Amino acid sequence: MKKLYFVVNLVAGKAVISKKLGRIIDEFVKEGYEVTVHTTQSGEDAVEQAVYANENGYDLLVVAGGDGTLSQCLQGAMGCEKKIPIGYVPAGSTNDFAKSLGIPSDQFKAAKVITHGRPVLCDVGGFNGNYFSYVAAFGAFTNITYETSQKVKNIFGHAAYIAGGAAHLGSIKAKPMRIEYEDKTIEGDFVYGMVTNTASVAGMITMKNFLLDDGIFEVTLIRKPKNPAELGKTALALLKNDMTDKNIVFFRTNEVTITNLSDKPFSWTRDGEYGGEEIVNRICCYKKAMPFMVRGKSRLPFEKD
Ligand SMILES: Nc1ncnc2c1ncn2[C@@H]1O[C@H](COP(=O)(O)OP(=O)(O)OP(=O)(O)O)[C@@H](O)[C@H]1O
Structure with a gap:
């Protein structure tokens, strides 16, 4: 049997x-x-x-x-x-x-x-020696998923995330980061970043043109916008999967290292759960x-x- x-x-x-x-x-x-x-x-x-x-x-x-x-x-x-x-x-x-x-x-x-x-x-994603199924992310909103208590999530479902997100809007801070992949290095201030292998993130962001078994992940980063209006425009572009927005950096790779260049720790999320606060974060794809x-x-x- x-x-x-x-x-x-x-x-x-x-x-x-x-x-x-x-x-x-x-x-x-x-x-x-x-x-x-x-x-x-x-x-x-x-x-x-x-x-x-x-x-x-x-x-x-x-x-x-x-x-x-x-x-x-x-x-x-x-x-x-x-x-x-x-x-x-x-x-x-x-x-x-x-x-x-x-x-x-x-x-x-x-x-x-x-x-x-x-x-x-x-x-499957590798993240500093741990694993994730569909997303590793840092920055704005990423703490909402694990900071929203199970009880609140169970009562309000999706609305809990959105309410949590709205509460955080005023407090979004950019982080100085170094992103290294293949032979490229990008440095700058970013408010959000995610490495994904999925059609959907937090039920809100819809990803297109990805394969679940190609050994490649999608990397989406949002640079610090100049003002709240620009942030709103970029957030909308992200929700519509329009990666041409000037504040969005988008690429595909099987390995990326993301380093926190500030002296303050910041947290990551793995599949919506707390993912640690390492300075150097190595993310890879196990095909x-x-x-x-x-x-x-x-x-x-x-x-x-
Ligand atoms: N017996 C238990 N008591 C308390 N917490 C538990 C118990 N069993 C599992 N958990 C926790 O419950 C949480 C539920 O997480 P899970 O992501 O599966 O559901 P969710 O948050 O409702 O859904 P989603 O991530 O899809 O929004 C996890 O953090 C897990 O560690």
């Missing part, structure tokens, strides 16, 4: 997953899986559970939670020699990565994708490093699709 290890974060999103669990588990059993369910007991529990599933003869690791829970499972799984496919049931507030993978927001339909779909190898379950047919942003 095929063995499925099911990691469930009951506090993610609006905690809607608890009501759907029975039907989802029933789907797995009907499709011939012996199911082991583990509900996360603390913030970092999902990391250990992913290691457990990979090292104890399971065929499939299924994760129900938000981007943070998925990211923690990825973190655990990347450290294992044999990597079993990850099936994802989106149950968080934004579920950015699910959108890239074409996974339905309806959790039962997402479970069906896992039982009837196919595994595809996705690129086709992790299998994820996706729909059997529909076209997805993969090299061969």
Whole structure:
């Protein structure tokens, strides 16, 4: 019998997953899986559970939670020699990565994708020795995702991020940074930067023309605007994915080093969770490093699709 290890974060999103669990588990059993369910007991529990599933003869690791829970499972799984496919049931507030993978927001339909779909190898991000699935970012707004409490996110969902963002608008500070990739070096003051492998960031920024398995990440940086009006114009351009704005620096690469040139620390986020405050940040792309379950047919942003 095929063995499925099911990691469930009951506090993610609006905690809607608890009501759907029975039907989802029933789907797995009907499709011939012996199911082991583990509900996360603390913030970092999902990391250990992913290691457990990979090292104890399971065929499939299924994760129900938000981007943070998925990211923690990825973190655990990347450290294992044999990597079993990850099936994802989106149950968080934004579920950015699910959108890239074409996974339905309806959790039962997402479970069906896992039982009837196919595994595809996705690129995985490396960030100072840790891993991320779809975004590593610094600067304006990036602290909102992990500073907004789970309780507030669960009550207000997306509105919590937007309200948090508005509260931070007046306090945006540019950081002097050095960005090095291939043989290029860029120096300047930046208010925001993100390295992504996704169709969507924080449910608001939509990325175009990317592939999930090409070994290349998209790098988007925003230079310090001259005044609030210019900041507004650039923010709008970013939301519309118009990378021609004069304050936006956009390029693609498989490795970039971003150095904080100021004497003040600033924080990063990895997949919406706290990502540390290192001065020198090395970000790289591990090509086709992790299998994820996706729909059997529909076209997805993969090299061969
Ligand atoms: N038993 C638990 N008690 C408290 N916190 C937990 C527990 N299990 C997991 N967590 C934490 O719950 C948080 C939920 O994160 P996750 O990103 O999965 O959901 P979300 O924030 O609602 O969704 P999204 O990132 O898609 O907006 C994580 O920071 C995780 O560490």
